[in-house]
Amino acid sequence: MNTPIYLDYAATTPLDRRVISVMQPIFENLFGNPSSLHRFGQQAETVLEEARRSLAENLGAQPREIIFTSCGSESDNLALRGTALARRQSGGHNLIVISPIEHPAIQVTARQLAAQEGFEVKTLPVDHTGRIDLGRLEDYLQQNTALVSVMAANNEIGTLNPIREIGKLCHQRGIPFHSDAVQYGAHLPINVGELQVDLLSLGAHKFYGPKGVGLLYVRQGTPILPIQTGGSQEFGLRAATENVPLIAGMAKAYQLAREEYSQRSNHLLPLRDLIIEKVLAEIPDSQLTGGDLQNRLPNHTSFVFENLDGNLLVQVLDSEGFACSSGSACKTGDPAPSSVLTALGYTADWALGSLRVTLGKDTSPVDVDRFLDALPLCIQRAREAK
Numbered sequence: 071m072n073t074p075i076y077l078d079y080a081a082t083t084p085l086d087r088r089v090i091s092v093m094q095p096i097f098e099n100l101f102g103n104p105s106s107l108h109r110f111g112q113q114a115e116t117v118l119e120e121a122r123r124s125l126a127e128n129l130g131a132q133p134r135e136i137i138f139t140s141c142g143s144e145s146d147n148l149a150l151r152g153t154a155l156a157r158r159q160s161g162g163h164n165l166i167v168i169s170p171i172e173h174p175a176i177q178v179t180a181r182q183l184a185a186q187e188g189f190e191v192k193t194l195p196v197d198h199t200g201r202i203d204l205g206r207l208e209d210y211l212q213q214n215t216a217l218v219s220v221m222a223a224n225n226e227i228g229t230l231n232p233i234r235e236i237g238k239l240c241h242q243r244g245i246p247f248h249s250d251a252v253q254y255g256a257h258l259p260i261n262v263g264e265l266q267v268d269l270l271s272l273g274a275h276k277f278y279g280p281k282g283v284g285l286l287y288v289r290q291g292t293p294i295l296p297i298q299t300g301g302s303q304e305f306g307l308r309a310a311t312e313n314v315p316l317i318a319g320m321a322k323a324y325q326l327a328r329e330e331y332s333q334r335s336n337h338l339l340p341l342r343d344l345i346i347e348k349v350l351a352e353i354p355d356s357q358l359t360g361g362d363l364q365n366r367l368p369n370h371t372s373f374v375f376e377n378l379d380g381n382l383l384v385q386v387l388d389s390e391g392f393a394c395s396s397g398s399a400c401k402t403g404d405p406a407p408s409s410v411l412t413a414l415g416y417t418a419d420w421a422l423g424s425l426r427v428t429l430g431k432d433t434s435p436v437d438v439d440r441f442l443d444a445l446p447l448c449i450q451r452a453r454e455a456k
């Protein structure tokens with residue numbers, strides 16, 4: 071078999087060698103605790119604060135507004151729980167507004183806040199591509215709205231949401247706005263001022279950084295309580311000794327992403343569009359899911375095929391040397407149709423046959439050609455085996 075081809079960059083990305091080069095000497099030499107007063111601690115703190123400064127600059131934020139976390143999920147948890155609880159404490163706000171296509175880190179957290187803390191959770195209407203209906207957003211911005219959380223780009227279907235416009239409407243009413251930009255930030259530049267967000271989540275492993283590290287941007291003055299309590303690290307918002315090598319690696323990976331966004335997109339867009347065009351033309355009973363070519367992540371394709379088991383298709387593709395996914399990685403092994411596809415109105419006979427093919431900066435045109443050549447037969451095999 072030829073070398074396997076990785077087409078699952080929305081699940082995670084390999085570490086960039088330039089990121090490894092930054093982390094390696096820190097792992098080897100800089101073991102100090104950044105909170106310690108002695109020179110070992112000071113050296114680690116210098117690296118930590120330089121990473122914070124660099125990330126803040128690249129996001130259009132202040133260093134004080136960057137809170138390091140262990141991953142995108144934790145950032146989402148801190149944003150939702152921390153702000154909901156703070157808003158209730160300060161003003162009795164009891165309503166959490168989310169979209170129906172949020173990552174489980176938001177959806178499950180919102181459900182738990184409802185079940186255990188008595189919050190009311192409302193879900194915004196979306197169109198068939200998963201984009202928020204701006205015209206109806208105002209109905210949800212009520213006196214008691216604690217916060218609104220809408221993802222910037224969806225992991226399963228690649229749809230981009232009108233974040234700036236949502237942020238603007240929230241701000242007119244003084245309601246904090248969080249956006250999960252874990253996928254978006256890997257491909258599109260972020261300026262938190264322009265995007266009008268108060269809270270924004272990122273995770274390093276989606277942009278060729280290490281796993282186990284993320285950040286939450288928190289605009290100064292946004293009500294928020296810590297979720298992980300203890301020491302006063304991260305401005306009192308996240309108790310834990312910071313993981314300095316991973317944080318420095320994330321800062322380097324994000325710096326590279328900023329410098330290379332347009333080069334990476336220019337490489338990815340024609341490959342993405344070729345896959346979409348060929349699949350829809352050549353595979354019977356296929357549909358593109360998610361946003362159109364304008365409102366879609368530049369590396370993202372996602373489809374549904376009628377009368378097919380998506381997980382089986384992923385296995386058949388894997389046996390042929392192609393690593394893709396059905397729905398999001400978190401759904402693997404779960405025979406229920408994806409809640410995102412269901413929210414968009416797909417019936418189970420379509421939604422169960424989903425396929426996500428996501429490209430990366432090292433995906434070559436030859437990789438895509440090989441994939442497109444193999445796909446029709448793999449689909450036929452998966453359909454026959456159903």
Ligand SMILES: Cc1ncc(COP(=O)(O)O)c(C=O)c1O
Binds near residue numbers: 144175221251284
């Ligand atoms: C949109 C989105 N949010 C949050 C997460 C969770 O990030 P992490 O794996 O860093 O916890 C993911 C990961 O798949 C994601 O795609």
